[in-house]
Amino acid sequence: MSPKHFSPQQQALLQLGCALQARDYRFITGTPLTHSHVNARPQNALARDLAGVFGWSRAFSPQLLDAELIELMRAAGVLIEEGEQWRSAVRWSSLGGQLFVHSQYPTQQADAVFFGPDTYRFVRAIDAFLSAPSTPPIQRAVDIGCGAGPGALRIALARPAAQVHALDINPRALELTEVNAALAGAQNLQAMHSNLLDEAPGAFDLIVANPPYMLDSERRAYRDGGGELGAGLSVAILDAALSRLAPGGSLLLYTGVAMTAAGDPFLEHVRHAVAGRELAWRYEEVDPDVFGEELLKPGYEQVERIAAVVLTVTRTR
The missing domain is CATH 3.40.50.150 (Vaccinia Virus protein VP39)
Incomplete structure (x- = not known):
């Protein structure tokens, strides 16, 4: 499918991927068990960088991300607003010089899309x-x-x-x-x-x-x-x-x-x-x-x- 036929949410998600590439974002996704162990460390309760938000699926303060990323997440329908702590409903992983969008951690949804x-x-x-x-x-x-x-x-x-x-x-x-x-x-x-x-x-x-x-x-x-x-x-x-x-x-x-x-x-x-x-x-x-x-x-x-x-x-x- 050509991007010109994308839904508005897909268009925004594609633009979000481009924005992350422009910011030199990279993340290697490990096993769910590794993800759980690393996120359980006290210092990792909140995201402090792009990898924390879009790789580790940690809660983040709205002030952490710039306005462009926030608006693209909202337009793509992947911004979860939970009071003062927000989350991304998708992850982005690096493989062979490419970025791939897939489901957030933990992958509990019935239609979750796995990457690991x-x-x-x-x-x-x-x-x-x-x-x-x-x-x-x-x-x-x-x-x-x-x-x-x-x-x-x-x-x-x-x-x-x-x-x-x-x-x-x-x-x-x-x-x-x-x-x-x-x-x-x-x-x-x-x-x-x-x-x-x-x-x-x-x-x-x-x-x-x-x-x-x-x-x-x-x-x-x-x-x-x-x-x-x-x-x-x-x-x-x-x-x-x-x-x-x-x-x-x-x-x-x-x-x-x-x-x-x-x-x-x-x-x-x-x-x-x-x-x-x-x-x-x-x-x-x-x-x-x-x-x-x-x-x-x-x-x-x-x-x-x-x-x-x-x-x-x-x-x-």
């Missing part, structure tokens, strides 16, 4: 794939469950001649993806509502996804992977994508797997899904232990660790 350490690992995997000498030309690419759009945007910027689709079932994610794409100057990215690949017909040269993979008692879409031990959505994406790869096309799936004493349940599904088909595949644990605090929650009693994995599947013919 998994995002950085996901984009790093995409970068590695795109930079490989053997990577074929990409004409059509798609990011399933795009969230704030970092995967789709990375492909769009690296392959400006490609048609890139950013898909999500969350309207808020699509709104923010459009803002992030416009802020980065990506003209070849289209955000559209779709359950998996249902609304995106045809074959693709590259399909990427970074789905939620946790068990979430609140069933939040950005977090709950569904199925057994949170693997449901990862399995659904794999099954949907394999039949939609163009000849020579690839699926790059970054996800997390709840490992038990019996081994890796997702890897077993992968082996079954690719068996007897003209597919080459590679499966790698890129981090053997992430979000260890989740093991204290119900449903994880038999889980020994949660590993971050990258699966790459290529249609050979």
Whole structure:
């Protein structure tokens, strides 16, 4: 979508991103647990700078920000006024020289748009794939469950001649993806509502996804992977994508797997899904232990660790 078709709130949010760029704003987003620990320090009760407001999601005094930022936040509908202490309803994170707007901390809303350490690992995997000498030309690419759009945007910027689709079932994610794409100057990215690949017909040269993979008692879409031990959505994406790869096309799936004493349940599904088909595949644990605090929650009693994995599947013919 061109910015000229944006809603007034999207226009203001885009202008807010430009204003933060002009002020040399940067912020690297950590895990929710790290965020909680750092914000709990007494000296961090109130924001003292832009990172405190737009990165750490701390309350701030209205006098901290200049009039331009306040008015843009108000116009974008992201200014939460709570008496003498105000807050931002969005965060802005840095990745690869770009700024991305996403949901405030804590991400408790049903339509929250997540951005965190998994995002950085996901984009790093995409970068590695795109930079490989053997990577074929990409004409059509798609990011399933795009969230704030970092995967789709990375492909769009690296392959400006490609048609890139950013898909999500969350309207808020699509709104923010459009803002992030416009802020980065990506003209070849289209955000559209779709359950998996249902609304995106045809074959693709590259399909990427970074789905939620946790068990979430609140069933939040950005977090709950569904199925057994949170693997449901990862399995659904794999099954949907394999039949939609163009000849020579690839699926790059970054996800997390709840490992038990019996081994890796997702890897077993992968082996079954690719068996007897003209597919080459590679499966790698890129981090053997992430979000260890989740093991204290119900449903994880038999889980020994949660590993971050990258699966790459290529249609050979």
